[in-house]
Amino acid sequence: xxxxxxxxxxxxxxxxxxxxxxxxxxxxxxxxxxxxxxxxxxxxxxxxxxxxxxxxxxxxxxxxxxxxxxxxxxxxxxxxxxxxxxxxxxxxxxxxxxxxxxxxxxxxxxxxxxxxxxxxxxxxxxxxxxxxxxxxxxxxxxxxxxxxxxxxxxxxxxxxxxxxxxxxxxxxxxxxxxxxxxxxxxxxxxxxxxxxxxxxxxxxxxxxxxxxxxxxxxxxxxxxxxxxxxxxxxxxxxxxxxxxxxxxxxxxxxxxxxxxxxxxxxxxxxxxxxxxxxxxxxxxxxxxxxxxxxxxxxxxxxxxxxxxxxxxxxxxxxxxxxxxxxxxxxxxxxxxxxxxx
Amino acid sequence: xxxxxxxxxxxxxxxxxxxxxxxxxxxxxxxxxxxxxxxxxxxxxxxxxxxxxxxxxxxxxxxxxxxxxxxxxxxxxxxxxxxxxxxxxxxxxxxxxxxxxxxxxxxxxxxxxxxxxxxxxxxxxxxxxxxxxxxxxxxxxxxxxxxxxxxxxxxxxxxxxxxxxxxxxxxxxxxxxxxxxxxxxxxxxxxxxxxxxxxxxxxxxxxxxxxxxxxxxxxxxxxxxxxxxxxxxxxxxxxxxxxxxxxxxxxxxxxxxxxxxxxxxxxxxxxxxxxxxxxxxxxxxxxxxxxxxxxxxxxxxxxxxxxxxxxxxxxxxxxxxxxxxxxxxxx
Numbered sequence: 309x310x311x312x313x314x315x316x317x318x319x320x321x322x323x324x325x326x327x328x329x330x331x332x333x334x335x336x337x338x339x340x341x342x343x344x345x346x347x348x349x350x351x352x353x354x355x356x357x358x359x360x361x362x363x364x365x366x367x368x369x370x371x372x373x374x375x376x377x378x379x380x381x382x383x384x385x386x387x388x389x390x391x392x393x394x395x396x397x398x399x400x401x402x403x404x405x406x407x408x409x410x411x412x413x414x415x416x417x418x419x420x421x422x423x424x425x426x427x428x429x430x431x432x433x434x435x436x437x438x439x440x441x442x443x444x445x446x447x448x449x450x451x452x453x454x455x456x457x458x459x460x461x462x463x464x465x466x467x468x469x470x471x472x473x474x475x476x477x478x479x480x481x482x483x484x485x486x487x488x489x490x491x492x493x494x495x496x497x498x499x500x501x502x503x504x505x506x507x508x509x510x511x512x513x514x515x516x517x518x519x520x521x522x523x524x525x526x527x528x529x530x531x532x533x534x535x536x537x538x539x540x541x542x543x544x545x546x547x548x549x550x551x552x553x554x555x556x557x558x559x560x561x562x563x564x565x566x567x568x569x570x571x572x573x574x575x576x577x578x579x580x581x582x583x584x585x586x587x588x589x590x591x592x593x594x595x596x597x598x599x600x601x602x603x604x605x606x607x608x609x610x611x612x613x614x615x616x617x618x619x620x621x622x623x624x625x626x627x628x629x630x631x632x633x634x635x636x637x638x639x640x641x642x643x644x645x646x647x648x649x
Numbered sequence: 650x651x652x653x654x655x656x657x658x659x660x661x662x663x664x665x666x667x668x669x670x671x672x673x674x675x676x677x678x679x680x681x682x683x684x685x686x687x688x689x690x691x692x693x694x695x696x697x698x699x700x701x702x703x704x705x706x707x708x709x710x711x712x713x714x715x716x717x718x719x720x721x722x723x724x725x726x727x728x729x730x731x732x733x734x735x736x737x738x739x740x741x742x743x744x745x746x747x748x749x750x751x752x753x754x755x756x757x758x759x760x761x762x763x764x765x766x767x768x769x770x771x772x773x774x775x776x777x778x779x780x781x782x783x784x785x786x787x788x789x790x791x792x793x794x795x796x797x798x799x800x801x802x803x804x805x806x807x808x809x810x811x812x813x814x815x816x817x818x819x820x821x822x823x824x825x826x827x828x829x830x831x832x833x834x835x836x837x838x839x840x841x842x843x844x845x846x847x848x849x850x851x852x853x854x855x856x857x858x859x860x861x862x863x864x865x866x867x868x869x870x871x872x873x874x875x876x877x878x879x880x881x882x883x884x885x886x887x888x889x890x891x892x893x894x895x896x897x898x899x900x901x902x903x904x905x906x907x908x909x910x911x912x913x914x915x916x917x918x919x920x921x922x923x924x925x926x927x928x929x930x931x932x933x934x935x936x937x938x939x940x941x942x943x944x945x946x947x948x949x950x951x952x953x954x955x956x957x958x959x960x961x962x963x964x965x966x967x968x969x970x971x972x973x974x975x976x977x978x979x980x
Contacts, residue, residue: 353842466931467706496705496869498928501913523843526915530922549919565917567847569876571899577854578847578876584812585842600844639918 349532701878757816
């Protein structure tokens, strides 16, 4: 990407949930960075630590969870060690977050207008200005007749409208980074399509970066510049989006792509990932994916592979990179497009 | 349309739910209002085929399934199973008919009784419907579990000890226990983890071939429906707007809603992002379905006639469509 300093850099982040009975390593040494105007996708299934990574960025981990190690550098300042007062200037102002289920993350007994007003508490605007700015945001996210809707409550909004309202509130402070945690999972395809396009346009217009958390590879292909695939609290593969779909190198990424039903696969069996996602409190000693991996052998169950850079910006955590080199991606990159990222 | 007799047939089915009125409403003479969840649906399923039912949430696809299996009693119209009208059956007669149709539910976490072991869950079905003599129940449970890729070791465990995928296997085994002709699968994989979905999808398509099952497959995931079904019905606001062979519908959708749905589903191709077709707005409330074509408000090809007259479902060589300008969208 660019040579300038990244907007956000996460270094060896560790989040653990410690109870008397067990210790769950929800995030286990995750590192990545995101530049300005970039969209990073974090993909994985439930319990892989993708949401906890996002929450950690704003220090929103719920007890008994704790950030036990690593750094989160936002424009050079470490969020992990920052005093709460300083963090408040970042949380919701510089970095905003939207959640999957807008019904539960918006307040049902406060009007949209009041909730939006709160989002402007970082500014020195007058009430009238806040109102005008709120209307403008609602218009920007495509809510029709915002003058009427702004006095309404969440239950009067449909699913898509709620998600739009959430996005509007998150963007009130013109954040430099938007964290979107499964923003379209609860929505229908047509509405999902609208929200994806909306986020894409807003990114252009407001010049922000986005971290998009999802389990849907289709949404990733649609929106992201860079992708990190997570499994059992670790990043197993990270690269730009075209390379990921053209040359996946981790068996998990490859298997995930093969397991999604697609018209190209009609008539044949889907690629199956055997077994179940691992228990994070009781991870195998070696590669966490080894019990489900068809390429695994003795080495995989003994030592945990490192995240290796196999080509410029393409990181993979696997012992058997020689075997995974033959993986065929699901897209082929035409010559002229290969250098346009 | 088909020479052979359909296994299940739905004729002019309507399922309307009355909206609660206050005393003031009825005193002031406000008319009764209905949520028209299913409106004049005609559908038939032949033995051994898998029919997909797609549409956005709230389009009535689950209500239709529940009316077919008679968890609801339809407002009007009729449901026929193996040539028998089951629309208004009650009690024992209904129970006998239900043997031939079973449902697989979306959420394996809430559709299994947490206080019953896997064995009890399946054995209950066998004894209620007298499928096998008492002494063979054990054997039959083992057979069903094996069919669904589980072993008898799990029989004495509770649903809480299993992951989502395994629970869904139990749900499928339970549905197959009555040896049904028709299985209604209501979003059977949408509550599961992505890496588990393929296991269940493969299981369902194998079972279908092996047991010659007839499956009504309800899903909002178009790629999945394309993959697993032979015919597909697209629903919008309680009505079927397009119905035909899956390959045909996906290759040449005739209704603009279908083509937009297909285009809206993200494909795993980052080099091909510019999908032109988008749809504005959201489905209107089924409380007041717009006059004329229900889709007219969101349709990019809407003409004057569309807001006036509701288009009938017309058969165009085995491919049915309800649109005044079929194939207009030209994709």
